[in-house]
Amino acid sequence: MSTIKLGENNVETSGTLPKKGEKAPDFNLTAQDLSEKNLSDYKGSRVIMNIFPSIDTNVCATSVRKFNEKASGLKNTKVLCISKDLPFAQKRFVSDEELENVTNLSDFRDGSFGKNYGVEMMNSPMKGLLSRAVVVVDEDGTVMYSQQVPDIGEEPDYLSALKTLL
Template sequence: MAKIKHLGATVNLTGTTINVGDKAPSVIAIGTDLNDVEIGGAKDKIQLIITVPSLDTDTCATETRRFNEDLNNLDICETTVVSMDLPFASERFCSTEGIANLTVVSDYINRDVSRAYGVLMEDGKIKGLSARAIFVIDRSGSVVYKEIVEEVTDEPNYEAALDAIKEAR
């Protein structure tokens, strides 16, 4: 079982452990329009799947804004940010923050994405939310990059994720 930290306290992650080289599971999340959005699996584009606890935190908001900006001129991948926020809150965040270069979805119903990718926080003060993680998936559906941020309040390695996307081209 993987472990991370939240404000220094150990948090266990639950779900299927996905590693580089594994096939990325195809999972359904809920879009801001309440429609199903399929992420993972093989697709025509490289996928960047970003899981965050909640867009209503400074770190998650900063990360989402940063990837939105960094991917503005990179039309080589399909980027999805997954949180446990309700779709209405996600829609409001995207509208307020001008998020247009990525898709924001919710995993609040069954937590299928978080379980399938092994990033569901099993205990701790923010139990039931997703850990901060990044998965880059090539067109064949294989995971080519993975980062689970050790301290959930820290930002990920943006440059490594962007380099992995460019390499997967």
């Protein structure tokens, strides 16, 4: 279990992120077309998982925009933006923002991603949503980098995450 901040309040998460050198847990997430996506669907590509509470908040939306911008020059890399938002809201955001370098995926069906990656918030008014985190995996699904952002109101460390791919 990790402790993060939401304003002045402590929030417990369901566990801890996978660490560098570990195999990333598989997942079953929902794409914008309501199809199911698994980590194995991205085998052979490097993957940045941008994990956050909701696309409809400023910091979360900013992280999607920034990863979209910064990932455009990375070869063989997919950026997955993961939240519990419904796929319809994710699709609307990507369309409105004209983002082409990110894939939004939802953990709304069974919530197993949040539990398996240790990012489900267990208390606070945001209980059940995903905390802000970044996980980078290589072509074989091995974790290269992970960051549990210590305060929900802060952006992730983009530079450190991207450096692992250079």
